[in-house]
Amino acid sequence: MNAIQGTHQDDKGNVPTQHDHYGAFQTEIYRRGMYDNVVPTVTTNPNKLEAQAKEAMNKRSYNYVGGGAGEGATMDANRLAFRTWKVVPRMLRDTTHRNLKTTILGKEYPTPCLVAPVGVQSIFHEDKETGVAEVAAEIGVPYILSTASSSTIEEVAEANGDGHRWFQLYWPHDKEITESMLSRAKKSGYEVLVVTLDTWSLSWRPLDLDGAYVPFMKGIGDAIGFSDPVFRRQFKDKHGQEVEDNIHDAALEWQAKVFPGAAHTWEEVQHLKDNWDGPIVLKGIQHVEDARKAAEVGVQGIVVSNHGGRQCDGAVGSLEMLPEIVEAVGDKIEVLFDSGIRTGVDIIKALSLGAKGVLIGRPWVYGLGIAGKAGAKDAFKGLLADLDQSMGLAGISSIKECDKSMLRRTFYPGDRHSNN
Ligand SMILES: Cc1cc2nc3c(=O)[nH]c(=O)nc-3n(C[C@H](O)[C@H](O)[C@H](O)COP(=O)(O)O)c2cc1C
Numbered sequence: 453m454n455a456i457q458g459t460h461q462d463d464k465g466n467v468p469t470q471h472d473h474y475g476a477f478q479t480e481i482y483r484r485g486m487y488d489n490v491v492p493t494v495t496t497n498p499n500k501l502e503a504q505a506k507e508a509m510n511k512r513s514y515n516y517v518g519g520g521a522g523e524g525a526t527m528d529a530n531r532l533a534f535r536t537w538k539v540v541p542r543m544l545r546d547t548t549h550r551n552l553k554t555t556i557l558g559k560e561y562p563t564p565c566l567v568a569p570v571g572v573q574s575i576f577h578e579d580k581e582t583g584v585a586e587v588a589a590e591i592g593v594p595y596i597l598s599t600a601s602s603s604t605i606e607e608v609a610e611a612n613g614d615g616h617r618w619f620q621l622y623w624p625h626d627k628e629i630t631e632s633m634l635s636r637a638k639k640s641g642y643e644v645l646v647v648t649l650d651t652w653s654l655s656w657r658p659l660d661l662d663g664a665y666v667p668f669m670k671g672i673g674d675a676i677g678f679s680d681p682v683f684r685r686q687f688k689d690k691h692g693q694e695v696e697d698n699i700h701d702a703a704l705e706w707q708a709k710v711f712p713g714a715a716h717t718w719e720e721v722q723h724l725k726d727n728w729d730g731p732i733v734l735k736g737i738q739h740v741e742d743a744r745k746a747a748e749v750g751v752q753g754i755v756v757s758n759h760g761g762r763q764c765d766g767a768v769g770s771l772e773m774l775p776e777i778v779e780a781v782g783d784k785i786e787v788l789f790d791s792g793i794r795t796g797v798d799i800i801k802a803l804s805l806g807a808k809g810v811l812i813g814r815p816w817v818y819g820l821g822i823a824g825k826a827g828a829k830d831a832f833k834g835l836l837a838d839l840d841q842s843m844g845l846a847g848i849s850s851i852k853e854c855d856k857s858m859l860r861r862t863f864y865p866g867d868r869h870s871n872n
């Protein structure tokens with residue numbers, strides 16, 4: 453037995469690293485230290501990851517990922533909401549082998565975690581979306597591709613291979629373009645359509661504004677548009693030029709398609725249902741009535757999310773809204789969650805409050821900025837190892853056991869970020 457994590461190992465200290473044993477990453481780190489004198493490239497400390505990324509990345513790219521809307525009130529609220537829930541650990545239970553397997557929308561996945569859709573990954577590292585989609589498949593987590601990507605739908609599908617992939621739609625008002633993206637995604641093996649509702653227009657983001665920088669205005673993160681046959685045809689009809697001959701106008705026009713500055717309405721969801729053969733998940737739900745409406749219009753799931761505090765500043769912490777949304781619609785549609793997850797215990801908390809799965813955002817983006825796809829992989833593996841270990845120490849051996857009886861709500865004056 454291995455004292456570090458209560459798992460079996462051979463006489464050289466090797467432990468299995470397959471998808472049913474995420475905690476092995478912890479032993480791997482100590483072994484590399486012991487035998488090779490190597491310490492992790494990406495810090496394992498959730499409170500230091502952001503600072504390490506800030507140091508490693510160029511200023512504009514860091515500001516883009518690290519920043520949020522307005523004064524950052526919602527980014528803070530996301531973290532504080534996690535701090536108010538605490539785990540009450542159970543003892544003398546056999547938790548030696550933990551099973552992280554989870555069923556989401558009828559499919560079994562090795563863990564409850566997914567790679568959140570994150571745009572313009574080439575500004576963080578040249579490994580970009582294709583690199584992250586490749587390592588997501590290696591770790592066994594579904595990759596959600598953003599519409600605002602620096603790799604195409606088809607390139608990411610190829611890099612992701614046998615992995616699971618979902619497609620996140622920034623929803624144009626142009627139906628022909630919408631249909632074109634959906635049909636490309638379907639053809640390339642994307643299983644679930646995630647429709648982001650909270651970003652039809654970009655929020656007031658002081659860090660980006662003060663640097664006067666948004667990547668996609670320069671044509672970065674427009675790969676899906678620039679490779680879209682319908683967009684290319686429309687552009688040529690209008691300008692008599694190919695997209696490549698006039699990147700400036702092409703970027704502005706694609707941006708106007710996907711961030712139209714005018715929201716859609718509930719009635720329009722029907723168009724997506726008519727053109728997508730598979731589950732649809734609405735991302736960005738915070739109000740219980742919107743969750744009910746989502747169930748009513750017949751989509752299969754929602755992501756309770758405030759976009760990581762990047763859109764409506766002053767909005768409530770995302771975890772705060774999760775319990776009542778689960779109570780209202782949890783038996784009708786699949787409720788997923790994101791915004792503010794930084795540790796394994798955060799994942800346990802979200803699952804215990806009723807989420808079926810969680811999307812992981814900034815942590816692996818920081819890893820990507822620090823050390824490319826290997827860094828993204830290590831940041832994600834670290835989170836999964838922490839989840840695996842924390843489950844065992846809390847006294848549960850499977851994801852199914854996460855429920856509200858594991859948690860106690862407490863408010864201490866010291867409920868704030870630690871400097872660990
Ligand atoms: C740099 C960055 C880019 C993002 N791009 C997208 C996007 O293209 N589409 C989308 O639906 N969400 C996007 N998001 C939001 C994430 O999917 C997710 O909701 C958020 O990161 C969760 O918050 P957290 O990172 O604080 O955990 C982005 C987030 C970040 C940090």
Ligand SMILES: O=C(O)C(=O)c1ccccc1
Nearest residue numbers: 571572600651668673762
């Ligand atoms: O920055 C974001 O949060 C986001 O969703 C986005 C917006 C535009 C382009 C790429 C990502």
